[in-house]
Amino acid sequence: MSILKVRYKQVFKSSILAIALCTILLGNLRANTLNLDKVKALKDTLLILEEQADHEIIKLNFSSIYQVINSKSLLSNSDTTLLEELYDIISDDSNPYKLTDVSSYIGRHRSWILSWISPTDGEISFALVKLPYDWETEKEYPMYIYLHGLWDIAGDKIHYSLLPSLEDGVAAPPIAFQDGYLVEPWGRGNLWYRGIAETDIWECVAKMNELFKINTLRNYLAGYSMGGSGAWYIGSRSHSYWAAVGIQSGVVVYEGGFEKEYIEGLSKVPVYFISGEEDDLTQWCEIGYHLLKAAGNSNVEIDVVAGGHDWKQTDTDHLYLWLQQQEKTSQDSMSVPLARVFPNPAKETLYVGGYGEVLDGRFYIYNMHGQFIKQDHCRGRIIDISDLPAGTYIIHIVSNGETSYAKIIKKNI
Numbered sequence: 204m205s206i207l208k209v210r211y212k213q214v215f216k217s218s219i220l221a222i223a224l225c226t227i228l229l230g231n232l233r234a235n236t237l238n239l240d241k242v243k244a245l246k247d248t249l250l251i252l253e254e255q256a257d258h259e260i261i262k263l264n265f266s267s268i269y270q271v272i273n274s275k276s277l278l279s280n281s282d283t284t285l286l287e288e289l290y291d292i293i294s295d296d297s298n299p300y301k302l303t304d305v306s307s308y309i310g311r312h313r314s315w316i317l318s319w320i321s322p323t324d325g326e327i328s329f330a331l332v333k334l335p336y337d338w339e340t341e342k343e344y345p346m347y348i349y350l351h352g353l354w355d356i357a358g359d360k361i362h363y364s365l366l367p368s369l370e371d372g373v374a375a376p377p378i379a380f381q382d383g384y385l386v387e388p389w390g391r392g393n394l395w396y397r398g399i400a401e402t403d404i405w406e407c408v409a410k411m412n413e414l415f416k417i418n419t420l421r422n423y424l425a426g427y428s429m430g431g432s433g434a435w436y437i438g439s440r441s442h443s444y445w446a447a448v449g450i451q452s453g454v455v456v457y458e459g460g461f462e463k464e465y466i467e468g469l470s471k472v473p474v475y476f477i478s479g480e481e482d483d484l485t486q487w488c489e490i491g492y493h494l495l496k497a498a499g500n501s502n503v504e505i506d507v508v509a510g511g512h513d514w515k516q517t518d519t520d521h522l523y524l525w526l527q528q529q530e531k532t533s534q535d536s537m538s539v540p541l542a543r544v545f546p547n548p549a550k551e552t553l554y555v556g557g558y559g560e561v562l563d564g565r566f567y568i569y570n571m572h573g574q575f576i577k578q579d580h581c582r583g584r585i586i587d588i589s590d591l592p593a594g595t596y597i598i599h600i601v602s603n604g605e606t607s608y609a610k611i612i613k614k615n616i
Contacts, residue, residue: 396432435469467498
């Protein structure tokens with residue numbers, strides 16, 4: 204065979220491969236263009252639905268979905284697939300629990316999304332919210348903060364935020380948390396509810412108090428697996444805020460969970476454990492139970508049930524039924540002065556001690572009924588309270604990975 208023929212065959216093969224590659228790339232480009240067109244159509248639809256919504260919950264849901272989607276500058280292929288699915292669901296009138304029907308939410312057939320701009324770092328965060336059964340706008344309800352476990356989906360901002368919308372809805376909602384707001388914060392994914400993830404929980408609490416009437420004697424904190432560790436950790440640092448803490452198959456031993464400050468904090472609040480008899484974490488829950496008993500907690504209980512380290516609705520129902528029985532008797536228990544602020548009483552300005560060389564964080568102020576009043580940056584070590592009416596308040600300070608509380612008294616000038 205001549206050298207010319209060999210070269211001709213090589214060029215021919217290369218040309219065929221190049222054409223095939225171009226065809227594939229062109230096909231992918233067309234598919235991506237169609238995907239992006241559908242995502243744009245979804246965004247436009249969400250804005251229209253928000254504008255046309257005849258109920259505040261529907262308006263909040265669609266605006267929050269839009270805000271979360273828009274917060275991600277570069278969507279992955281899996282993101283666009285989920286968003287296409289959502290677009291089709293919105294257009295489907297066959298589902299009895301439509302996203303546009305408020306009865307889907309009031310009947311607890313669906314959760315919805317509540318988003319906010321974090322005052323700490325400017326990121327968009329969110330929580331899944333399920334309303335109390337037969338919810339009424341002006342009525343006061345308990346609030347159950349439930350922290351998710353270590354989960355691939357929770358590590359995907361778009362996927363976790365779309366969970367309530369992508370599901371069909373449930374005809375017969377479970378009994379768990381039916382008397383109050385069930386709030387499942389994103390917690391910035393899988394960060395074990397430390398640092399910015401802990402801050403995320405408190406920003407979520409503040410947002411809920413801003414929008415709804417919460418029974419401040421009945422705030423509950425619970426979680427599963429990693430979320431159980433989060434409830435153990437956050438509950439120990441803010442025991443005065445909660446009516447009770449629930450640990451469901453929780454990793455309570457994580458990062459020194461049995462150290463003195465954990466046990467001391469949780470000895471002052473009702474605590475319930477539930478874990479599977481085949482779960483390796485049960486032994487640590489049992490140790491936590493006995494440590495709290497030894498520290499003087501007279502209202503701590505543990506249930507070891509059949510099964511391993513798996514989330515079960517029946518276990519969550521048991522957890523709820525125990526938590527539901529607990530109620531704070533007085534707001535006075537919120538007055539533990541953990542933060543160092545002075546002068547106190549004060550007229551216009553508070554100064555904050557501790558927190559190392561630099562105080563870099565935020566503060567949240569609540570009245571003695573637990574209602575959110577204001578939040579802002581800690582400017583140096585100075586907190587301006589000149590705009591507060593005279594009275595008694597709780598201040599919550601989050602800075603440098605630490606969180607603390609104090610009762611403060613604002614005097615007239």
